[in-house]
Amino acid sequence: MRISKEIRAFFVEEDGVGVIEIVLILVVLIGLVIIFKKQINTLLDNIFKQINSKSKEVY
Template identity: 40%
Template sequence: MKNAIKKFWDSEDGMGVVEVVLITIVLVGLVVVFKKQITSLVNSILSKMTNQANKI
């Protein structure tokens, strides 16, 4: 029984999934917190691209 618990404790089979889920949660949280800043940045970049494309 002790060996089974130790083997389970040392197993890392599900660690990749947990890492991906945690990274996704952090990224979604950052997007929610900085939504206004991200939106204004993207709008600014797109308007500059449009203005530069119209000059060509």
Template identity: 35%
Template sequence: MLELMKSKVTGFWKEEDGLGTLELILIIGVIIIIAVIFRKQIELLVTDLLKKVDTKSNEFFPNSN
């Protein structure tokens, strides 16, 4: 039983069916295109989140300016 598990783990470790360079480039390209298309919405979301963080931190630490 232990030998079987060891052979399965060794086979999995040596398996070469990972992501290739082309697939990674395509995924990164799609992410960049989506980020460019939704740039304004992303900026608004991040700005809103940072304002909320600032507000909440001022509630916890009112005199920390």
């Protein structure tokens, strides 16, 4: 009977769940960045070009 209570307590315990969730979210985000690296670079280049051209108009 004691062993079954310990097994239940082990499955109910959620101490490390938050850490695992954060690690999984980071893995997914890093994977998305790796997959869409070229598109992200192109987007950022276009944004910075627009910023530079608009800032030249101001000065």
